[in-house]
Amino acid sequence: MTENMLADLGYTALRTHAALFVGDTIYAESEVLETDGLSGREDTGVLRYRITARRPDADVVLTVERRALVKLRCHWQTRDERFAKRAHADAVTLLTNTSQETSVRGSLAGKGRP
Numbered sequence: 450m451t452e453n454m455l456a457d458l459g460y461t462a463l464r465t466h467a468a469l470f471v472g473d474t475i476y477a478e479s480e481v482l483e484t485d486g487l488s489g490r491e492d493t494g495v496l497r498y499r500i501t502a503r504r505p506d507a508d509v510v511l512t513v514e515r516r517a518l519v520k521l522r523c524h525w526q527t528r529d530e531r532f533a534k535r536a537h538a539d540a541v542t543l544l545t546n547t548s549q550e551t552s553v554r555g556s557l558a559g560k561g562r563p
Contacts, residue, residue, distance in 0.1 A: 455493060458516035462499075467510045475502045475510060482514065486521075493518050 469475065483497040496519045502511040 453520045454517045455520060456518040458495065458518055460513050460515050462512070462514040464512045465510070466512070467504075467508060469510055473510075474505055476505070477502050492521055494521050495519075 478501050480499045480501070481496065482499055485495040485497075495516060497514060497516045499512060499514050501509055503509050
């Protein structure tokens with residue numbers, strides 16, 4: 450959920466059910482409670498969900514509800530795919546150029562040049 454979040458709209462219903470101590474291990478789960486397209490933008494929606502933190506023995510230690518402004522897939526998927534392709538192409542170009550520079554430096558060093 451976080452990678453598609455554009456803005457945090459707030460936390461409510463925070464409840465601590467048990468004490469936590471340094472070194473405790475906890476696991477988090479999220480449950481979608483409500484979706485709402487009334488964000489004022491056609492490419493986003495409001496998501497309300499509950500986060501529950503548990504110990505390994507399943508004891509609940511914390512619950513909180515969160516509201517967030519999130520991307521709607523129908524509007525962002527094409528944009529995100531174009532970005533991913535462009536980022537991949539840029540990374541390949543950078544790696545290719547770095548490899549060529551390293552190769553040239555290595556061949557010059559073999560000829561007694563710095």
